[in-house]
Amino acid sequence: MRFKYRDTVPYQWFFILNFRGCNLLNLTILMGSLTACTDFVEVDLPKNQLSAASIFEDALVTETAINGVYYQMRTNGLISGDGLSVSMGLYTDELDYYKLGREEPLENYQNHTVRSNDLIVANLWNSAYTQVYTVNAILDGVENSVNLTSEEKDQFKGEALFVRSYLHLLLAELFGDIPYIKGIDYEVNKAVTRIPRVLAYDDIIADLILAVDLLPDEDISEERIRPYASVAEAVLARAYLYTQQWTLAEAMADRVITKFGALEPDLSKVFLKEASGTIWQFKPNADGDNTNEGTNFIFTIGPPSNIAMSDLLFGAFESGDLRQSSWVKEVSNTANTETWCHAFKYKEQSNTGSSVEYSIQLRLAEQYLIRAESRAHLGDISGAQADINAVRNRAGLDNTAAVTLNELLDAILQERRVELFTEQGHRWFDLKRMGKATEVLGAIKPNWKDIHMLLPVPDKELTLNPNLLPQNNGY
Amino acid sequence: MKEHKASPHTVFNPAYGLTSVTGSSIVTNSASIQSWNVEPQIKWEKEWGKANLNILVGTTFQQRQTSQVSISGEGFQNNSQILDVFAANEITDGDDQESKYNYNAIFGRLNFKWAGKYIMNLTGRRDGSSRFGPGRQFGYFGAVGAAWIFSEETFLENHGLLSYGKFRTSYGVTGSDNIGNYGFYNTYETSDGNYNGPIVLPEKLFNPTFGWEETRKFEVGLELGFLNDRVLFTTAWYRNHSSNQLLGIPLPGTTGFNSVNANFDATVENTGLEIDFRSVNIKNTHFNWTTTFNISMPKNKLIKFDGLEHSIFANKYVVGQPLNIKKLYHMTGVDPETGVYQFEDYNKNGEIDPGDLSEDRQWIEDTAPKFHGGLNNIFNYKNLSLELFFQFKKQRGADVFYNSKNPGGFSNQHVFVLNRWQQDGDETSVQRYTIGESVEGREVMSAYANYENSNARYTDTSFIRLRNVSLSYAIPKETASGLGVRVYLQGQNLLTITKSLKADPEHSSATALPILRHFTLGLELSL
Incomplete structure (x- = not known):
């Protein structure tokens, strides 16, 4: 805690010159002393x-200043680990909410009773636009x-454009x-209009292309905690995928995969801070801190007090899928009569002296699945199968049996479900994009309506x- | 000023097993304010026969500088070192702030009197403040006033009853710079957060263009003295119009922030009538009785607000209504069948819309006092003195349920909650118990949430209060061998007459500790 400022008046000078019957001369002296007053009422900023x-x-x-926005994104809003990972996990079929009994805002996501005065919607929207500012x-x-060199300017502009476009991409998918x-002119920004989603994507893609161009090829942060070209490329691949530009999506994902190579074979290392498949991640606040995801998802004794993984997601893993044992944890109650489970990608719930996990925002596996989906649409069946298999084989599963386009798309949706679960709302975006939201969620959410495609x-x-x-x- | 707050580990429960290394901490704070004020003035006065002219020119230079440094530390080898923050194992927080405000004015006043009964007053000033950006620092203000001391007129001379009479009126414009320092600068602040090192963030939306807030004031007054001023009566009526108020104007989130400092284009009118009365009812050698009475009737009203319905204030203000209004649901009673509060569906859409902006919140409740004042009587008999002071206020406000829980909730509640709905057909004013569990319970709970924002919670909280009674006796000097000795008995808050059920009708909260009843017995000695 901190003391509040207390008011005291230690000393004060005060005097009045009082002339009786003064002459003109005195008056001019007085007026002369006043000319300095414009300077007097201009004060410089304090230290x-x-x-x-x-x-x-x-x-x-x-x-x-640029690190300020990563701090903001890590702490609050869409991709903070308290954001879409939780709310959209509940909105879809990944998570169940257990904090029942009071009017909890997250319950509206589980139940599909989100209204326009929802606090979480307001926070997702406002925090994103604060970060855009x-x-x-x-x-x-x-x-x-004047002083920054053109390389320095390119670096900062590239990072800023990347962040701006990625936030707008997520907003466009949600709203x-x-x-x-x-821009930053509030007179303009307070009266803006909404542009159609497709036109927003024109801006998103234009900004991402510019960002790829401006950003350095190699990560200058050495921990992949600030964007570099591959980071913008990875989101650009996603933007092309979301707008069904298969050729471009395939090429962009291919560029990222070529740079990073094969997937990390050991599942238990995928969410460590030095994981080889991490494209972009957020560094925690202090050394020893870990991730918001770990704090939110992990619980050690049942029943869960807040959120848990849904039975549907737990049952969605094929038998033998190592991700089910490595990235999911079962927890029972004290009497050992009932079990629940939680996402266990991040193993650390709290401080560890020296940080071992950073909140990962973009992973190589997603790029394999983007390339697989693009290839499927482009008719490259074996290429698509190879990418799906890369993800499956790492999880200890056999090659996919999917051959036709529809089979491949179903296989990709399934693979995304068990690979990218509880990561920044992927499941929701995938169900929407592939036209499966009504089919999947209509069956399990009694309040489901087609209008729920948008918040x-x-x-x-x-x-x-x-x-x-x-x-x-x-x- | 220097201060500290030390928390040695011994302040905690020993069961926590803390030591001075793990549990002791200190916060130190040192702050200072320096201010100076120079105000040279020149005065010129001249009399020609019945005319008197008085001119004053002056200037003000004022500066106020504040600074504050606070440091927090945790963990000490030994609690004896705790007052030395730098002996701490870790400095956990530090803050160093300073702020400067400069103000400058030039002003002039011209005062003209004729025959001691006609008075004219003209003032003009240029105020400059460092709180405004380039080109906006200065504002020009002025006022004109006139007074007529009509008791000096020949037709009222030697009037037995009226001993003094004055009528006055004035009109003027004043300025205010009541907004924080440096508000017009585009600044970044260092944050407590960290991302691979320290970070800075934009502090606010910047607007370099805001300037002086203006208030136009009009006032008329009448001062009367009767019976050689034994009875004095003064009254004044004023009307102030404030426009371009300096405040944080709410903005949509797309601007990146939720407000910006600016001059707000809305006009608020404050009017009021004030009456003071003083009468020496009885005055003779041994016994005096003096009565004073005052009452004020303030009123404010929003008279202009363009685009109110499309602003964040839509649920808060109504043009033509006071600023203290609350827009509420209209509670129509407890449904005898379901036992749940019912509300008027103003927009006729079949449901009671939730939220601050709900169209079903159309009931207007004004919580500003209608009038308030005091009545004081002093009786003196020889060395004995008795003083009685009553205070009164006419107002409406939130009653006992304010800050309370739902009926059935786990908290202390007023006994009237016992009179709740219990079975089909019960006619009562309190809905059924719930703790909000189950779907049904949640409906009852949301009816309670609407009740909290309904007119049902507002009642007449007017009161008359015997604020102070004091009885004192001064022992004659002869008896007290030259010493001044006074004995007194004083009682505060002795009696309250009110319809309100709250612990204290004066307090907005129903459960806050009311003003205590005090009795003081005192002895005063003076040489």
Whole structure:
């Protein structure tokens, strides 16, 4: 805790000059002394505050500003480990919610009773646009910087553009038509309109292409904790996949796979901070901290107090799938009469002295599955099978038996389900994209309606900016 | 100013097994404020016959600087070192802040009097504040006033009853810079968070264009004295219009923040009537009785707010209504069949819409006091003195359920909750018990949530309170060998007359500790 400021008045000077019947001369002297007053009411910033302009005149300080957005994304919002991994896990068939009895916002995700005044929706939306502001401010500052070299500018601009496009991609998948925010002028941003999802993707892809171009090929952070070209390429591959541009998606995923090579063979090493298949990850706050995912998902005694993996997901693993034993953990109650399970990709629930796990945002396995899906659509059956098998074989499973396009797509959806579970809402995006949401969720969620394909725009946003109307259908 | 808060490990439960290394901590804080104020003035006065002219020119330079350093440390080899924060094993938090405010003004005043009964007053000023950005630092303000001391007129001279009479009026514009320092700068702040090293984040949306907030004030007043000023009566009526208020204007999340400092284009009107009355009812050698009474009737009203319905304030304000209103659900009773609170469905959509912006919250409750004041009576008989002070306030406010739990919830509640609905056909004002479990229970719970935001919680919380009674006796100096000796008995908060069920109608919370009843017996000695 910290003390609050207390008011005291240690000393004060006060005097009044009182002239009776003064002459003109005195008056001019007085007026003369007043000309300095414009300077007097201009004060400089105090030492603990940094002017925006001063930040971007030094590469090391600019780095503390760009690291600010990774801090924001790791701590709050879409990809924080408290974000889509949890809410969309409940919204689909990955997680079950156990904190029943009171009006808990997450329960609305489990039950499909999300409304436009939902607090989590508001947070997903607002935190994403706060993060977009942070990177737009960096783009603005770097652009106007005198001292930064052009290589430094490229690096920072590439990172900022990558973050901006990735956040908008996730927003477009959740909300459909969204405003694409490219500047920091609040007069503009307070009255923005929503652009159709397809046009938002034009902006997303344009920003990602620019980011790939500007970012260095190699990771300068040495821990893959700041974006470099492959990071933007990995999201670009996903953007092409989500917009069904198979050739481009295949080529982009191929570029990432070529650079990284084969998958890490040992499942138990996939979620360690030095895992070879990690493309991008968030470094924890302090050394010894681990991930939000670990904190959220792990519980040591049943029944679960918060969330647990659903029986449906646990049952979705084929027999012999090593991921079921390596990335899932069963927990029983004290009497040993009942069991539940939880995602166990991250093994550490709390501090470990020296950090062993970072929150992984992009993994190589996803790129294999993106390439598999693109190849299937392009008619490259054996290529698609090979990529599916790369993921299956690592998990101790036989080669896939899928041959036709539909079989391959089903195999890919299944593989994504058991490979990418509880990671940043993949399952939801996959069900939506492959047209399976109604079929899969309609069967298990009594409140399911087709309008649930999109989340509602926060009602407060619509009130404050009527240009965002209309609300998504059905809310 | 320096202060510290030391928490040696011994303040914790010994069962935790803490030692000074694992459990002792200290927070130190040192803060200072330096301010100075220079105010040179020149005054010029001239009289010609019945005319009197008085001119004043002056300037103000004012500076206020604050600084604060706080350091926290944890873990000490020995608790005897705890006051030395740098002896800590780890410095856990540190903060170093400073802030500066400069203000400058030039002002002039012209005062003209004719025959001691007609008065004119003109003032003008230029205020400058460092809280505003380039080009916005200065604001120009002024006022004009007039007064007429009509008791000086010949037709009222030697009037037996009226001893003093003055009528005054004024109109003027004043400025306010009531917003934090440095608000117009585009700044970054260092965060407590970390990402591979320290980080900085944008502090706010910056707006370099906000400037002085203006209030237009109009006032008329009447001062009357009767019977050689034994009875004094003053009254004033004012009307202030505040426009372009300085505040954080709410913005949609797409701007990256939820507000920006700016001049807000809405107009608020404050009007009010104030009456003061003082009368020496009885005055003779041994016995005096003096009565004073005051009452104020303040009122405020939002008179202009463009785009209110599309703002975050849509659920809070209504043009033409006071600022203290609350928009609430209208509770129509407890359904005798289900035992659940029922509400009026204003928008007729078949359900009671939830949320702050709900269209079903159309009941308007004004919680500002209608009037308030006090009545004081002092009786003196020789050396004995008795003083009685009553305070009164007319208002509406949230009653006992405020800050309480749902009926059936696990907390202390008012006894009237016992009168709850229990079976089909019960006619009562309190709904059935629930703890919110089960689907049905959750419905009862959400009816309670609506109840919390309904008119049912608001009642008349007006009160008259005997605030203070004091009886004192001064022992005559002769008896006390020259010493001044006074004995007194004082009682505070002795009696409250109110319809409210709250512990204290003056307090907004129903459960907060009310003002205590105090009795003081005292002895005062003076040389």
